[in-house]
Amino acid sequence: MSETSPADPVGEAFEAQRDRLRAVAHRMLGSHADAEDVVQEAWLRLSRQDPATIRNLAGWLTTVVGRISLDVLRSRQTRPETPYDDRLPELVVTVDDGPEPEDDVALADSVGLALLVVLESLRPGERLAFVLHDLFAVPFDEIGKILGKSADATKMLASRARRKVQATERPAAAGRGQREVVRAFLAAARRGDFEGLLRVLDPEVRLTVDTADGVVVVLGATKVAAGATARVAAGAAARGRAVLVDGLPGFVSWREDGTPLSVMAFTVVEGRIAAITTVIDPARLASMDLPDPG
Template sequence: MDEREWLSGQFEAHRARLRAVAFRMLGSAAEADDAVQDAWLRVDRAGADGVDNLGAWLTTIVARVCLNQLRSRTMRREDPLDVHVPDPIVSPAAGVDPEHEALLADSVGLALLVVLDTLTPAERLAFVLHDMFAVPFEDIAPMLERTPAAARQLSSRARRRVQGRPTAPDPDVARQRAVVDAFFAASRSGDFAALVELLDPDVILRSDGGPSRAKFTFTLHGPEQVATQALASSRLSPFVYPALVNGAAGVVVATAPDRPLFVMAFTVTAGRIVAVDVLADPDRLRTLVTLPLDGTVGA
């Protein structure tokens, strides 16, 4: 076995972890795959001579690629939308595709990715690498051209922002689904009081309509606002497909069996909905959602 063949085999052995790092950094499965491929091209060119810890070295390369992408993304957003919902991973309600299981481990729901998107690139790298993958600050600091103490501060600041938002759903998906089903049953019947009862007092709804659906881009706070929007939206949704959205209970709402209108991801904690994240961007929906899924609830 020559050196390149050996290195390729080692890279494949680490690919799942590298994809998981990239996904948490970028919030998109497609961009994560691109970042991992870019990292392999760099590794292939450089070789691994003198590398003592191959796994740590590969993680560093992927993290640097992702950091560059985040910085480029920030520069391109001259007039950022009020809300940006990352690309969801939509699976049938029966279960997540095995290809995506590693990406969605540790409750990496859409709500968490929305909050990570509000961090600066440096904060996100420090938080993801240290808090999610236990990379020491001494290894993170050179990537950011900061001291370890400064990297620690970035991670701490990011952690406070993440912990201040509802991001982690209940672990029992069946219980999540029961709450989401009750939400749509109340919406269809026009039961405002029942809707409010299902919503946490601090519930937040974030909707991203993309450039072509600006009216679908907004943020709502509190049970009354969210319940009012749910009742209004129920008229637009003759088809509701149960789905897993980033591994948590969600739905795809459609105007026809093969025409998705939006994806809704729910964060259910202690039996109540604490966050709803909605992607209504038609351009992204066309590439991310294939209908029908494995079941439909008519409105």
């Protein structure tokens, strides 16, 4: 909610920028509540600033929102498990019986979740550079000031992020390779092969778990691998089958009584798992249109 006054010209100018700033923060953080907090903090900083010292208000506010968002992203990396208010989007689960050509078409036609989770898996600097430049057309020299890097170094960060994002936009060519990586992950988890898990996980892998109490995020290959063995072993002890989840390679497991236990989706970038999305919330699982147990 706005705390500015209509009679305040600085407040009016800020309100004119609010929606854009909220969009920038949400793209950076993936959380509506966090985005609102960032925008409000930007307003507080603006209210303490002498307006005469700001030559370009839109650019100044974008820089402030970028810096605050960067701090939030970096603080998340210091906390292995972070609860989020936002729920995962609706997921479409279909049977995946093998690397048939029509499956690759399904992958090509449905990459919404892949784009979402690969953006979440980017490192803070990569995400800032990509979001601000590619999505909001902020010049690299201005982004570099936020990151404390040169324009050329910032271009490299954006380019690296762009390659990761583009990898999810062309999944058809990588469909078979994605399946092989996921199979290697599942096999290593069932064996309790910790080193094998680390070989197929990106060091910055992001695990998002939709639980009955909300969404929990775990960051980093070591922590994701540590929890993967027990999680996958529990699923393997029941019944399971390969699926496509919004076009991504996935796995569904059921309890012996036929009730769903979990749905997992994997985003594979450059031969490693960059993100895993898991749904274990019983109510959410019950509402999903899942295939029959294999």
